[in-house]
Amino acid sequence: MTAASRRVIAFVNAGHVIDHLHMLILPTAVLGMGDAFGLSYGELLALSLGGFIAFGAGSIPAGWLGDRWSRRNMMAVFFLGIGAATALTGLADTPWQLAAGITLVGVFGSIYHPVGTAMLTAHAGRLGREIGINGVWGNLGIAAAALVAGGLTQWFGWRMAFVVPGVVAVAVGLLFLALVPDAPAPARAAARTTANLPRGVVVRAFSVLAVTTVAGGVVFNAATVSLPKLFDERLLAVAGTPLGVGALVSAIYALGATSQLIIGHLLDRYTLRRVFLPLAALQAPGLLLAATVEGWALVAPALLMMFAIFGQVTINDTMVAKYTTESWRARAYAVRYFVSFAASALAVPLVGGLHAAGGFAVVYQVLAAFGLAIVLAAVAFPHRPDELEPAPAPAE
Template identity: 35%
Template sequence: MKDHSLAVRLLLNIGHAIDHMFLLIFAASVGVIAQDFGIANWEDLMPYGAGAFLLFGIGSIPAGRLGDLWGRRQMMVVFFIGMGVSALIVAAVPNAWAMGAALALMGAFASIYHPVGVPMLVQSAAKPGAVIGINGLAGNLGVALAAMLTGFLVKWLGWRAAFAVPACLSLICGVLFLRFCPHEIASPAKRKSAVSVKLPANMLARVLLVVTTAAVAGSILFNFTTNGNSQLMIERFKGVIDDPATLGVLLAAIYVIASLTQVVVGRLVDRFPVKPIFLGIVLCQIPFVAFAAQAQGWWMFVAMLGVMVFTFGAVPFTDVLIVRYVDDRVRSRVAGIRLAVSLGISSAAVWLLGPVVKQMGFSALFTIMTVVAVLTALVVLMLPSEPKAQNA
């Protein structure tokens, strides 16, 4: 199968950045939005964003099914246009309940990318680990943009512009994708395909169980950190740096540096067995998360850099394992089911973030995250030890 053109690959990677960026604009601007809506504490507004992450998860099942059976090109066009339109709706809402509904709509469109865009990107890749690593870098640069760009847009133009300006970018990308991505000859489900390593059914089931369980834990850490870091930095840097825009730049720097880990991980898994690398990354999360529970000021910067390096570094493994062991004809559907479970459950992290911090503080939150990291390491130990896949 011929690989995608440079323009299509670029747009698919930009799509990953858009996916993560849009979902975190609310978290990056929640304090200002709460004031605008007359809500005293940002923690009380944060649960209204949980619907976006719930639909981000459960929407992956129909998105993956449509991607395999209808076509990935068509679904990516729906993704770009839908994200742009829903972000414009969020920018226009008058109150918290309307905000929650509009964010949920955005989450439904956001659910398309991972089960459709990632399989589309790697379906003909000779080195899928490297491709997934670069794609992960793009996605996490979107996280960084959410922290940095939102801070400046809120400061200069208000929180509504923080949604409206990126919305225009997504709509432009949708038009460009229509222009540069050729029509598919057949949907993925109707194409002849193969996987690089075939496993017995019981072993494949074990791999998918471990992948899904580890993805749930990883998504909980990802949601707690990326949705809470903006307010965490404000609290822990109080008296050191008090300008939200400057703190947004610092947080963006953490995300950019941490994102490079995914490129390294992607190249490593193309050359070496997955299990020891995955386990090593997860084990490294534990001391940094525990340190972040108490760190203040610039030590908090060091702690969060470590947390995000190893949180982001763990992200590519689930996609790598699915690409390695699951046939492309059903890959979007398998990814959709995995995402629905992991993201659906982890959406509770977004809903609980505000109440947990309000009642117990960030220190208790990071203690909970330390326990999650330990449990994740135990789950990864169950992953079968397999030699490196030889890609076809």
Template identity: 40%
Template sequence: MVDQNFRYTQVFSNTGHALSHLFMMIYPTVVLALETEFSAPYHVLISLMLAGNILFGAAALPAGYLGDKWGAINMMVVFFFGTGLSAILVGLADNQIQIVLSFALIGFFGSIYHPVGIAWIARTIKNRGKALGINGVFGSLGMGIAPIMAGALTDVFSWRAAFIVPGIFSIIIGIILLIFSLKGLIKENEMKMDNEESESSEGDRRRGILLLLFTVACTGLIYQATSFMLPKLIEMRLTNFVGEGLIGVGLIVSIIYFLSGGMQLVGGWLADKYQLKRVYLVCWILQIPLLVIAGFLNTALIFPVLAMMVVANTIGSPAENSLFAKYSPPKWRSTAFGVKFVLALGVAALAVPLVSWAHRLVGEFTWLLVILAVIAAIAAAFTVLLPERKALATYKVPNVAS
């Protein structure tokens, strides 16, 4: 039986995961409307989110360290308030400089979630794969909700509403979490282990972490590059299907990420049932042909191909996070996840200039997708080298005193 504390932990952590991705995905859809308002081309406007994207990764390490020292709950309160207020500032921006600075704040406060929120769950539950799979679903829900929400609010009201409305919602969630914490309804909870040192041998831990640092960087780059280019790619290749305005584009992107979110439950189940390394490897191998096909396909069939491409990338997340938790020291798990996401999201920051460069150079994303397929092939080769040995430690379900 899952204790009430973990239920609350799941609710707030999963909501935070959804919001962290939602705030980062609003702009790639809204930017299509800004081309007219700011009289600037796509490749210039999409680059305005670069600073925020860099901070989304670069600030993850200090955020993870503070999560270990100051506590996950306190850091998550800061996350909800900080991202909410920053999003409202973006909605109030009147020029490109204000958008850059405000979005940088979204990236800065948004960086708190991944090292803190995911480690918060990883340290408090036995069936880690299932819990992280559910958590991943919420991340994809945020990705899925953002395009259709941004498109609808932009078409009905203005692009500003697409930032202000979710910003207010995030602040409300932060207030609720703060109240729950002050009243003792939710508290920090560290799962006990039979072996306090590690879940793997020291040699396997070093080898596993080094290899995973490379593969998670590849995951982040492919995930961010494809997510940022999707709205524009769909607008260009499915013009006859999406119609005018942003709702059509947003709907298709949303459907893709809703599908990928549901499949993360499958990814969590696979991570609990089968060897993590094999699950992770299969997900990498699947991405290679799908990225290449998406690069050259110019018919309505690109929709299911794009959906499978995104699913292949995200379904491996529970296995990846479980592997990283397995090879990281228990007492420094938030810091370890901070290192992971500094690298993954820091390298992923390259996605913004890559997407901008590809569109400015040829007006399309064909060869960028081919480059991403090559990166996926290299990551698959690194995954083959991961240690095969099983975990040393056995978990016990936490028993928290009321």
């Protein structure tokens, strides 16, 4: 891998941290808002709905612009835009201003996945490995959101939980503009697609991807949004302390993120179906256990479910990379993430409504049903030994 490719991948990985961190500041910061807006937990959480809708809807135009205009320039817009929008959110004085700021964060955040993932697959040497590592960085962003937002909220107030990460993102964007030129993808990226697949195999694979994208999007977002509040309610040792809740949630996310390194390594050695099926089988049991246990016993099922949920993202991204061409890849990822984030936007009212009706027991029982759908989809995924044919050697 060339030095230029390594630099691109480093910034793409940094962007994954920033994207997930900024989108998940509110679920932890809300624990320290108190009566600042005169709203309940569910009402404050609902203010993020516009951001999650924009996060999905914006991926379509972002992917198109990435393929047709410039992936590098779109990534620069992402860094600078999400940073400015997050900092402005910290200045909100009314619920509508808070909702508008989070929606703007979602608009700029929508750029990352279709454009950043396409840049990553274009520059990657070992595809599964790089997608897995990138996934770990994204999930470290999720973990950092709980820890950073919890710490800043407890020590400096909830506004700084938005302002400080926003300023950091702008600084990273300026470095990206200075260090990454607007250059075409390496020639080897075009040769990585599996050619001449039967139409039935492609349709079957993308049908499975559609199911796992919808179900996985709901489960992923509902779990990451609700976990801080779940620990706040059921684990008395950290209840009432945003930093304590944030630290524990961050540890769960960080440990769960190791699944993406493991899955990425396995995908370079085994077919998608052989890795997909056993991983999918872990989700529903973990979610069902989380619905019932309390205290420190909650940590084990939380870790199990996050391990499976995070690993599923690597599976889905590798499906797209292996079934699309380089020239269309940003648009393919745009469709994949549009569907995923549109489905995940449902998680916010789903968690709020189910929590109000029956608490987290009901929330996680419903999520387990989505986990079962992912297992059934994994059973239907095609088994293709030719997926393991070696890719062209990367240029040095």
